[in-house]
Amino acid sequence: MAPDSNPLRLExxxxxxxxxxxxxxxxxxxxxxxTHGSDSLLLMSDLVHFPLYQFANPSLTVxxxxxxxxxxxxxxxxxxxxxxxxxxxAGPHLEFPGIVMIRKAGNGYSYDAFDQAIYNNxxx
Numbered sequence: 001m002a003p004d005s006n007p008l009r010l011e012x013x014x015x016x017x018x019x020x021x022x023x024x025x026x027x028x029x030x031x032x033x034x035t036h037g038s039d040s041l042l043l044m045s046d047l048v049h050f051p052l053y054q055f056a057n058p059s060l061t062v063x064x065x066x067x068x069x070x071x072x073x074x075x076x077x078x079x080x081x082x083x084x085x086x087x088x089x090a091g092p093h094l095e096f097p098g099i100v101m102i103r104k105a106g107n108g109y110s111y112d113a114f115d116q117a118i119y120n121n122x123x124x
Contacts, residue, residue: 008020008077008078008081009021010033013032016034016035016036017032017033017034017035018032018033018034018035019031019032020032020033020078022044022045022047022074022078023067023070023071023074024065024066024067024068024069024070024071024072024073024074024075025045025046025047025062025064025065025066025071026046026066027066027067029045029046029047029074030045031043031044031045031047031078033087040085040087040088041087041088041089041090041099042078042081042082042087042088042089042090043090043091044078044089044090044091045091045092046064046092046093047074047075047078047091048075048091048093048094049062049064049093050062050093051093051094051095051100051111054075055079055102055108055109055110055111056105056108056109056110057107057108058072058075058076058079058108058109059072079102079109080104082102083102083103083104083109086101088100088101088114089101089102089111090114095113096113097113097114099113099114100112100113100114101114101115
């Protein structure tokens with residue numbers, strides 16, 4: 001099965017916390033989905049290193065990616081999930097405050113720093 005056809009599987013860790021395998025940068029790279037009621041947050045580790053470029057073009061990789069093609073497919077699947085479900089993304093390589101909202105923009109995504117007031121108006 002091609003990497004980009006693998007569905008995202010949420011594996012429960014604790015109530016409201018799920019692990020999503022996110023291989024590519026490393027084989028054990030993981031994204032966590034934290035939920036509380038109808039609210040969610042995706043905590044990504046090294047899914048993106050250069051947000052300005054990799055959100056606009058998720059096919060860009062870094063030399064440190066163990067399997068670049070898998071990293072690209074994983075990034076696109078996680079970004080699609082975040083954009084389609086209006087889930088904020090948090091990660092270490094994001095600008096302050098380290099949480100963004102993304103949306104589809106052409107072949108990539110655009111992003112804005114997370115703003116709780118705006119989120120309250122767009123969350124389902």
